Amino acid sequence: MxxxxxxxxxxxxxxxxxxxxxxxxxxxxxxxxxxxxxxxxxxxxxxxxxxxxxxxxYSMFSVKPRGKNVIRICESAPCHVAGAAEVVAALERELGICMGESTQDGLFALEFTECVGQCQATPVITINGKPYLNVSPAKIPEILAEYK
Ligand code: FES
CATH class of the missing domain: 1.20.50 (Pheromone ER-1)
Incomplete structure (x- = not known):
């Protein structure tokens, strides 16, 4: 480092x-x-x-310590309508933290974001800037496994 x-x-x-x-x-x-x-x-x-x-x-900078892998959930209208709230619930359940928090092992942080320009495949999350499209609660464990 x-x-x-x-x-x-x-x-x-x-x-x-x-x-x-x-x-x-x-x-x-x-x-x-x-x-x-x-x-x-x-x-x-x-x-x-x-x-x-x-x-x-700039909203992309954080002055507070947070988890190494920053997961952002798009909360703009198209993603919202497509079920972003269920994705949020699945992420919170899987990681045992609430939006705006980081996991104790320092691996993950959960944040909201505005539209990331991938509205053709909602709901969308990004992890360290990499977009994941058409996300459903069922896909969350598999997506997170890539970062563990
Ligand atoms: S509204 Fe979510 S990516 Fe555009």
Whole structure:
């Protein structure tokens, strides 16, 4: 695992590098640790409030620790109508956590998302950005098994 200092340093001279650096850090740690945000403020020569502002402005960044594999359930209307609520219930049951929480072993986090552009095959979930289409409660154990 790369350290956040090393990651930030590698984007120091890239235009808009702070966002790229945050993406890379989040990929490694699954969230943006406070020390990483402070380090980014230093390296990109920004007030700490601004470095935090960037981290909290974009919904794809999390400043709270969360599970390594981020499962997002689309809650926009087409997925909702197609039964997203049953998929949510199945995920919560299978993982033993509620939406917005992470499993104790640090493996999974459950979050909602807006439409991810796959409305032709609702309901849709994504895991670490990879879409799963036409998801049903019965498919959940099999999908999760890929990440255990
Ligand atoms: S509404 Fe769920 S993917 Fe578009």
């Amino acid at each position: 790369k350290g956040y200092k090393e990651i930030i340093a590698s984007y120091a001279n890239v235009p808009g590098g702070i966002i790229e650096a945050y993406h890379a850090i989040q990929k490694e740690f699954s969230y943006l640790p406070e020390e990483a945000i402070l380090e980014a403020a230093k390296v990109f020569n920004l007030p700490v409030s601004e470095a935090y502002g960037v981290a909290t402005f």
